[in-house]
Amino acid sequence: MTIDLRSDTVTKPTPDMKSAMFAAEVGDDVFGEDPTVNKLEEKCAALLGMDSAVYCPSGTMTNQIGINVLTQPYDEVICYKGAHIYKYEGGGLMGNSHVSVKLLAGDRGRISVDEISQNINNDDQHYPRTSVVALENTVVREAGSFYSLREIEKISAFARSRSLHMHLDGARLFNALIASGDKASDYGKYFDTISICLSKGLGAPVGSVLVCKKEFAKKARRMRKVYGGAWRQAGFLAAAGI
Template sequence: MTIDLRSDTITRPTLEMQRAMWAAEVGDDVLGDDPTINALEEKAARLFGMSAALFCPSGTMTNQLAIKVHTQPGSEVICDKLSHIYLYEGGGIMQNAFSSVRLLDGDRGRITARQVKDAINNPDDIHAAVTRLVSLENTMNKGGGSYYSLEEIRAIRRVCDDHNLPLHLDGARLFNALVETGESPAQYGLEFDSISICLSKGLGCPVGSLLLGKTDFIKKARRFRKVMGGGWRQAGYLAAAGIYALDHHVDRLKEDHARARTIGEMFRQKSEVEDIYPIDTNIVIIQLPESITAEDYVRRLEMLRIRAVPFGKHLVRFVTHLDFTDEHLEEMDKRLAKV
C-alpha cells in the first residue's frame, strides 16, 4: 500500500457520499435552478448564521472573490506573511483585486489585534495605500495546523470595527479548529464579514468550497465568479457531496488529529529530526538539520512508499485525512524504522 500524506485533498468520496451524489437532483446553477446547490448554500449559511453562501470550485476562488469584493484597486490587505492568500494563490491579490499586501509576522501564522492596529495606514496619508481589508487563516497551513482563540479573533474584530474595515476568514480547515475548541460555526459567523470554507480537504469531498457573507456581498461575488469562469452547470452532484460531508464528516476530524499526533511521536524517535512543530490539528511539520534537505528526505520516504511534501528547505509536511486509517498508521511506523 502507498501511504499518501501529501495533503487532505487527495481523498476519494466514500461509498455513502457517492450514493448521495448520484441521487442528487440537478439543474443549471448559472441560471440559478440547481436545487442541490441551492440547498447546500442555504445549509451552510444557516450553519454559520450568515445571510447567504456561494458554491465555488476552489478555496482559492472563494478567497479571491472575497478580496475582490471587499477592496478597490490600490487598496492594501493586512494578513500574516505565511497566509495562503499571499503564498499560494498565484499573486491573485495583485492580479484580481489590484491591491497590495501588508505582511505581519505572527505566531505560527496567527496575528494579534495589536499587530493589526499598528499596521493600519493613516487614510489621510497620500503616500500610503488605503487599508481596506484584514484577512485571517484558521487553521494556519504553514503554521502546522495552528488555530486562533476566539478571544483574539474578537479583539481583532473590535479593531476592524474601530477602523471600519471588513474582516475575512480563510477557513479552509476551519472545522479542524472547531472540533478542537468546541466552538460553533455560528460563533464565527458573528465575527467575520466573509468566510471561506473548503469541502475538499478534511471533509472529504472531491471538489468545492463555499464563500459566506451578507446577501449583497454574495451577489457581487457571484458576478465576479462568472467573470473568473466559475459558473457551474449541473454541479448539484458535487454539492450533494458537500451536504453529506457537513452532516457526516465533521466530528470524525478528531480521528485525523489523533493520528497526526501519533505520527509526531514516531518522528520524535528519529535522530535525523531536529524539531517538530506543535501538532494542534491534522498537520505534522518536521524540521531537518542543515545536512539534510527536505527534497532529499521526501525522496527517501518515497522509496518506502510514504508520500509527503517539502515545506521549506529543511521542513517536511504530512497531513492526515479521511483515507488514512489505523492500518496505514501501523504500517507507516514499520516503514519508518527503515529510514
C-alpha cells in the same frame, strides 16, 4: 492499505458521498436552478450564522472573490506573511483585485490586534488605503495552528472600530472548531466573508463555499462568473459536500 499523508486533498469520496452524488437532483446553477447547490449554500450559510453563500470550484476562487468584494483597487489587505491568499494563490490578489498586502509575522501565523494596529496606514494620499484584515484558520503553513473565537472576537471588534472588513480563509475551519470547541454558528458575527473548503478536512471531492453577508453575495456571484467559476449542474458535486 496505503496511507497517503501528503495532503488532506487526496482523500477519496466515501460510498455515502458517491450515492448522494448519483442521486442528486440538478439544474442549471447559473440560472440559480440547481436545487442541490441551493441546498448546500443555504446549509453553509446557516451553519456559520451568515445570510448568503456561493458554491465555487476551489478555495483559491472563494478567497479571491472574498477579497475582491471587500476591496477597491489600490487598497491594502493585512494578513500573515505566509497566508495562503498571499503566498499560494499565484499573485491573484494583485492581479484580480489590484490590491497590495501588509504582511505580518504573527505567532505561528496568528496575527494580533497589536500587530494589526501598528500596520494600518494613515489616511494619507501617499499610502494605500487599508481595508481588510484577512485571517486563516487553521493556518496551513504553520502545521495547523489555530485561533480560538475569543481571539477572533478581539481582532474583529478592533478591525470594525477602524472601519476594516474581515475575511477568513477557513479552508480547514472545521479542524479549528474541533480543536477549540467553538461553535461554527458564532463565526458569522465576526466576518464579512468566510471561505470554507469541502475538499480538504471534510473529504468531499471538489468545491469550496464563500459564505458572506447578504450585501456582498450579488457581487460575489458576479465575480465567480468573471473568474470562470459559474458552473452549470454542479449539484452532483454539491451533493457530496452536503
